[in-house]
Amino acid sequence: MNLLDGMLARRTTNGPFRPDPVSREHQHLLMRVAQAAPSHFNSQPWRFVLVENPQTVAEVARISGESMTELIDAGVFFERYRRYFRFTEAEMNARRDGIHIDHLPGPLRPFTRQVFSDAGLRVMRQLGxxxxxxxxxxxxxxxxxxxxxxxxxxxxxxxxELSGFYSAFGLGAAVENIWNAVGELGMGIQFVSTPMEIPRQWQAIRELLRVPDDLELMAVYRLGYLPEDQKRPTIDWSSRHRKRLEQFVSRETCDVPETEARE
Incomplete structure (x- = not known):
């Protein structure tokens, strides 16, 4: 795949992977593309842990699932991130950011917009x-x-300190290199984010991975080869829209929006 086409086609995988192990060759290739990212004074502050042990994966999965249940049941997830939810295609086309909630369990579909309200949360709890x-x-x-x-x-x-920004920026570039490379390998990637929302669960993952005091655990991702047919999760969304140039680019100064040719 052409590099630019691959970057523009980048996606996050919300569905399952094939059970096939990721080859050691592909794992090391992903580490090499991460290593190629820029960093302040070539400090290369990133460190990575590759986890294949089924027991470890299962334990991270348990922690992640428990975290999701707790966040949804308490309403914390929706309260924190409600501003990113879009409920119609028209709203998504106008804003061109956030996520379009376009896939819900049957009982919740009649009141899609209300599902993330307090009343909707009560119904969600009743439905399990x-x-x-x-x-x-x-x-x-x-x-x-x-x-x-x-x-x-x-x-x-x-x-x-500035070193904190430089390091986070460098890690972001390294992970983005990985994200852009997985598609070429027939793979997908997704952020395992829910444990980060609950400090004790994130600490449990730190302990599971035996993270030493001189390292900061920043993120965990799940990777694997993509199946031909992907089943969508119970609640899913579309997030392929991107802002128009004039919505995020200015010319010369911040008060002059950039313009682009329209077809």
Whole structure:
């Protein structure tokens, strides 16, 4: 695939992977493209842990599923991120950011917009949706042949100082290189984010991975080869829209929006 086409086609995988192990060759290739990312003074502050052990994957999956259930049941997830939800194609076309909630369990579809309200949350609890979402999340992570933990060297990563920004920026570039490369390998990738929302669960993953004091665990991702037919999760969304140039690019100064030719 052409490099630019591959970057523009980049996607996040919300569905399951094939059970096939990720080849050691492909794992190392992903580490090499991460290593090629820019970093401040070539400090290369990133560290990665490749996890294939089924017991470890299962434990991360359990923690992730429990975290999802807790976040949904308490309403914390929707309260934190409600501003990103879009409920119609027209709204998505106008804003061109956030996520379009376009796939819900049958009982919730008649009141899509209300599903993330307090009243909707009560209905979701009655229908057992938090537990169902947590189990869906657990299965997705448990079925991933490879987990990737991304860490930063605390000698470089010092929050509140410029070194902290430089290190986080460098890790972001390294992970983006991985994200852009997986498609060429017939693979997908997804952020395992829910444990990060609950400090005790994130600490449990730190302990599971035996993260030493001189490293900061920044993120965990699930990776694997993509099946031909992907089944959508119980609650899913579309996020392929991107802002128009004039919505995020200016010319010369911040008060002059860029313009682009329209067909």
């Amino acid at each position: 949706v938090p537990k169902k979402l947590g189990e869906d999340n657990r299965r997705l992570v448990a079925g991933s042949p490879l987990l990737l933990a991304a860490l930063l060297d605390r000698a470089e990563y010092r929050p509140g």
